[in-house]
Amino acid sequence: MPATLFQSWWFQNLFTLSLLAGAALLAWRLSRREYWRNAFHEICRNRLAVISFVILCGYGAIAVLDSIGWRRPLRHPETGEIARHPETGKVILDQGASALDYLLAPISAKREKTYSAPLATTDYTPTTAMSPTGQPQRVHAPLAYPRSHLLGTDRIGQDVFCQACKSIRTGIIIGLLTTILAVPFALIFGTAAGYYGGWIDDATQYVCTVLSSIPTVLFIAAFMIIFGQGLPQLALAMGIASWTGLCRLLRGETIRLRETDFVLAAKAMGVPSWRIILRHIVPNVLHLILITTVIRFSSEVLAEAAFTYLGIGVGADTMSWGAMINDARTELTREPIIWWKLAAAFTFMVGLVLPANLFGDAVRDALDPRLR
Amino acid sequence: MPSQPEQHLLTVSGLRIAFRQGDAGVTAVQDASFAIKPGEMLALVGESGSGKSITALSLLGLLPPNAVVEAGQAHFQGRDVLALPASERRAIAGRRIAMIFQEPMTALNPVLTVGWQIGEVLKQHHRLPRAGRQRRVVDLLTQVGIPDPEQRASDYPHQLSGGMRQRVMIAMALAGQPELLIADEPTTALDVTVQAQIMDLLQTLRRQYGTAILLITHNLALVNEQADRVAVMYAGSIVETAGCDDLFRRPAHPYTRLLLRSIPSVDQRGQRLAAITGSVPKPEEEIPGCRFAPRCPLATPQCQTAAPLFRDLAPNHGVACHLADTPLPEAQADAAVSKDDAPPPTPVLQVTGLQVWFPRQSGLFRRTTGYVKAVDGIDFTLWPGETLALVGESGCGKTTAGKALVGLAPINAGSIVVHGKTDLNGLHPRALRPFRQTIQMIFQDPFSSLDPRLTIGETIAEGMEIHQPGLTSNERQTRMTDLIAKVGLPADALRRYPHQFSGGQRQRIGLARSLAVNPAVVICDECTSALDVSVQAQILNLLKDLQHELGLAYLFITHDLGVVSFLAERIAVMYLGRIVEHGQTAEVMTSPRHPYTKALLAAAPTLDSADGRPKLRLPGDVPSPINPPTGCHFHPRCACAQEVCRTTPPPSVSFSPTHSCTCHFPVD
Structure with missing residues (x-):
């Protein structure tokens, strides 16, 4: 069954590692080109960009840790004995958990009964208890684990910090996957439409216009109803909905490049069209792709939160900032107000989106030869 | 240098302008001094980066934000325009001193009629009532020789040709009946026949209204035909000033002398042009001593250490050079002038x-x-x-x-x-x-004709990969090294990127790319x-x-x-x-x-x-x-x-x- 294949740990681990290897290879290839090396030095001079990059790396590391995982032998809850199959004697494995889960286990294991404020020692809402004198009174009951919840706990006593951390992967996967799906479409259709013009251009433009005339929310809602809710579905839907903008941008830039003298010189030399696109057009629009990708990444993260809030995002079993904000909707109406879940989701989102934008700006400046 | 300042309309002395780049300052204009009499046409001549445009912009207070006037005065009718506060300078700039720019295409607002734009100048500077404005606009358009001025006043800029637009710009500049007109490359974007019309117009206006003109240009031939006096700028300093005749018949500075020889004409057929080696230094390049010394064939150790002072050779002829009297080496004759007269059998x-x-x-x-x-x-x-x-x-x-x-x-x-x-x-x-x-082609613009993201080697190799696929990479490398030497570039150029080269060097690269496919x-x-x-x-x-x-x-x-x-x-x-x-x-x-x-x-x-x-x-x-x-x-x-x-x-x-x-x- 494909669903179990995609959900199996070995597939996820393989996928994550190959993505990492791909990124490392790309970085290595780029580092050998002087153009990119200069850009890198330029970025290094910008302190804000370096700080942003470090924060982004932190987020990335958490997402990677949350994406690789393994199954462990099931143990007896009391004796700690490894469970074995009664007939075959094989070790029975549990559902498995990600590396992040294992790291966060000490915190997430500390379950409270219900809401508690960040770093509180007692319950947030008073409960009725008998005083030593036998009178019923409203007291703030002491927590099971005082001062150990950095961002408090939610309605069922789960640690909010752990939830926010677990949501990082969702956000980053949405941002990355959407981009990875959208860029090849935009690149192929955008450059082809711009370079060849004629009917290829017309066809691409019609598709783009049709796609961008469907309201994004409705399109994604329809997509999720047909294919079911889930992280990959959402990323695919958002990818399809968002490649048209980049495609138009690349088409415009290609039309401009098509008329530049160096492309004309290559044409006059008799270089075939596909080769001109690969050698002259694509490298000269790469910086545009990179910039839009970085800037788009943050808007995708925010969009995911919005879609989940609207109930058409990732399913209820996946933790995400959108889901957290959705929960917080009811909590905000309580008296006294439960503010930390919203604050946690908000802080974590800003912590990702703001550095991403700052870093995107720095990359754009570094790649623009006029600003060097 | 100017002995009787009261005679002069504008006296610029010791002007120094620098660009701020981070913490460092880059001097763009160094100690520029010149003067213009009423009704005179002074040409400020120089190649790119000589600081001629910046000098003019500083007079109008139009310097870019990172440029600063560090020293010097510019007395215009007895007042130092550089020291005036912005509000008072505005009363002079655009009114007493007007400017025409190089690009008539971009200097006009495309969504407003030309009549409206001229009227705006009249309104801003002269507080003319509405009715009088309309008449004055037509007058001005007539003055600059635009046919059907009533009709043209309601035209939009795109309906006019380049020459017409430049005339409209001149009309705007004339609106305030300025004493001084600064024309920054006014005809560079125009065709020769239109250039001649515009220069005739400027001369007529000068004769009729006694307007002094500061002509900024790189075109020495134009200067020869139009100007009264010439100031030659090189890399931020004025190297020679003289009357037009003096300068063209008896140039003193080696730069002027070489420049005049390097202009191609009929007389040089069969000779090599006296090309000045290297290219114009960028303002940020530090050159001790005379800024022309690295390219000067006469340069002595003294030139490399001590910047020459500006001195008068003759009345009205000044030069900043230690060696103004030393003769230059003669132009080389072309070795291969003699040619077979018999035409080859087949046309190519x-x-x-x-x-x-x-x-x-x-x-x-x-x-x-x-x-x-x-x-x-x-x-x-x-x-x-x-x-x-x-x-x-x-x-x-x-x-x-x-x-x-x-x-x-x-x-x-x-x-x-x-x-x-x-x-x-x-x-x-x-x-x-x-x-x-x-059939191969070399393009006009050396900056857009090379792919900024390919090394020179990759650029040159491209054609060979298509047309000589049999070559091994070693053979290709040898051939590229030959080619790059043939067009006069160092061998390490192959590994470098286009932005590391000057315009002339890029044109050589373009040539090498073409020659690569025989x-x-x-x-x-x-x-x-x-x-x-x-x-x-x-x-x-x-x-x-x-x-x-x-x-x-x-x-x-x-x-x-x-x-x-x-x-x-x-x-x-x-x-x-x-x-x-x-x-x-x-x-x-x-x-x-x-x-x-x-x-x-x-x-x-x-x-x-x-x-x-x-x-x-x-x-x-x-x-x-x-x-x-x-x-x-x-x-x-x-x-x-x-x-x-x-x-x-x-x-x-x-x-x-x-x-x-x-x-x-x-x-x-």
């Missing part, structure tokens, strides 16, 4: 009836409603080892013709026969590919017009050397008649898509037969004394090729046009085996 390129028509489509279904006849039937033959110049103003189709030859423009009809065998027109693109290497014909599309004069001379010399060495044929597309007369054996003059005159360079330059050729030659400024030449001015602009005039295309601008010219296309008339022109009434 034979073009007959070449037509490039661009369809004009309109409506929902893009029906073709007409054609822009960019090139409308031209014939020429190119023999190995010779240079044919295709001359004409912008819009005459010369560049399109060149592009059609290399397959960058669609050919409507005609044949392009290579080596007397193959007709390229009609060949399938795949069949055409092997012939692409025969072409027989190289089409040079205005390939030196974007370069500084001193660098242009280097490239022209290089083109000549390579022609002798490799037997290349050049199709030299240009509007610069000086370059043509220096380089070309034959000239074809184009007007609106047709060749109107065709002949040996000497024939066409000395006895032009077509009225257009004659006017073109008369309009182009030269370094020779201008007195003897007839003043022949073409009225109007080049008509649009969308709707060309009937009969002879030239008749609306032609002084000798008669009825037959309006109806019948002129026949081709031959005057010698080589010289022909298409005209009903050729000039004798």
